[in-house]
Amino acid sequence: MLRNDYPDQVCSIARSLEVIGERWTLLIVRDVMNGRRRFDELQKGLGVARNVLSTRLQRLIEEDILERRAYQQGPERYEYFLTEKGLDLWPALVALLHWGDRHSPSPEGPPMLIVHKGCGGAVSDRGICESCGKLLHARDARPVPGPGLERADGKANAITAR
Amino acid sequence: MLRNDYPDQVCSIARSLEVIGERWTLLIVRDVMNGRRRFDELQKGLGVARNVLSTRLQRLIEEDILERRAYQQGPERYEYFLTEKGLDLWPALVALLHWGDRHSPSPEGPPMLIVHKGCGGAVSDRGICESCGKLLHARDARPVPGPGLERADGKANAITAR
DNA sequence: ACGACTGAGTTGCTTGACGCAACCTTGTGT
DNA sequence: ACACAAGGTTGCGTCAAGCAACTCAGTCGT
Numbered sequence A, B: 001m002l003r004n005d006y007p008d009q010v011c012s013i014a015r016s017l018e019v020i021g022e023r024w025t026l027l028i029v030r031d032v033m034n035g036r037r038r039f040d041e042l043q044k045g046l047g048v049a050r051n052v053l054s055t056r057l058q059r060l061i062e063e064d065i066l067e068r069r070a071y072q073q074g075p076e077r078y079e080y081f082l083t084e085k086g087l088d089l090w091p092a093l094v095a096l097l098h099w100g101d102r103h104s105p106s107p108e109g110p111p112m113l114i115v116h117k118g119c120g121g122a123v124s125d126r127g128i129c130e131s132c133g134k135l136l137h138a139r140d141a142r143p144v145p146g147p148g149l150e151r152a153d154g155k156a157n158a159i160t161a162r
Numbered sequence C: 001a002c003g004a005c006t007g008a009g010t011t012g013c014t015t016g017a018c019g020c021a022a023c024c025t026t027g028t029g030t
Numbered sequence D: 001a002c003a004c005a006a007g008g009t010t011g012c013g014t015c016a017a018g019c020a021a022c023t024c025a026g027t028c029g030t
Helices: A012-020 A025-033 A039-046 A050-062 A090-103 B012-020 B025-033 B039-046 B050-062 B090-103
Strands: A066-072 A077-082 A112-116 A141-145 B066-072 B077-082 B112-116 B141-145
Touching: A012 A025, A012 B025, A012 B090, A025 A039, A025 A050, A025 A077, A025 A090, A025 B012, A039 A050, A050 A066, A050 A077, A090 A112, A090 B012, A090 B090, B012 B025, B025 B039, B025 B050, B025 B077, B025 B090, B039 B050, B050 B066, B050 B077, B090 B112
Parallel strands: none
Antiparallel strands: A066 A077, A112 A141, B066 B077, B112 B141
């Protein structure tokens, strides 16, 4: 995105997109939600330019979507965690995931599935467990690799467990 | 967004964002969903550059999210409508709307509300009617201006009825 | 008859965000 | 002493976005 503001828009969707509508931002949130917490890990996983990742992380911290915590002193090294505000993006991510699965399906099936931690049931596009019917939140669910997750290089994505 | 592809990403969220993650795209979808169907109407409402609107509409048509229909001959004039694929973005838009309302609230209250056409109940962040409990889709709901929709120039947004 | 207006774009120029590679800093391993 | 690791920052070139002006076909006002 060129500029991240939409002047004259009084809509909450527009205000949301001012923050999370920038290129890479929502994918960074997704990765952090899936347990990728460190700079290099995010950079390699996404293939995003390092300077861009750096500015995105700063913006996400300013907006109180991410939090940076040092995990060692010496040379200080940091990890990024989602705040409550960040975790609340989960329903939107789930909706986008299902929209992609439904309308641009890969022949092998979806590359990632979301399951309810409690009962193992699949999670619907509305973030509801299809097995037990509960309305779920970010912490109630985890991603599992789906049938479409076959990579040419043979490496599996490292975001399976949590 | 500069380029609209995220190479090496096998995730459906990334694939969704390749299409609808570009600047303005989701706001165009929102406006068409709210009954804005013509080029100039969209351009004035959004304040987007005309060339950018033009390329976005073409892309959305290619991706089968919008459909262009002539509403008069003579000089041919067109209207844009959402396809089923486009209408299916509704849950994602609802989720973003609620996220914005919850985490960056305007002092006056939300500028736009979504209500269930059937019973008039408010629609939750998961697209569920809070009054009757039904799971809703795009056609079951309509936007109504909320308490936050006071504009300095006195003009109300023209997307009240449908 | 002539000019202004409308809807739906297209063209050209300028700005600025993004991608890429190189560099920096603090500390550890060999 | 040299390389390596993590977490960035800096500089440069390219390409998308913003802006204004222009086009084109038809209609309206005087």
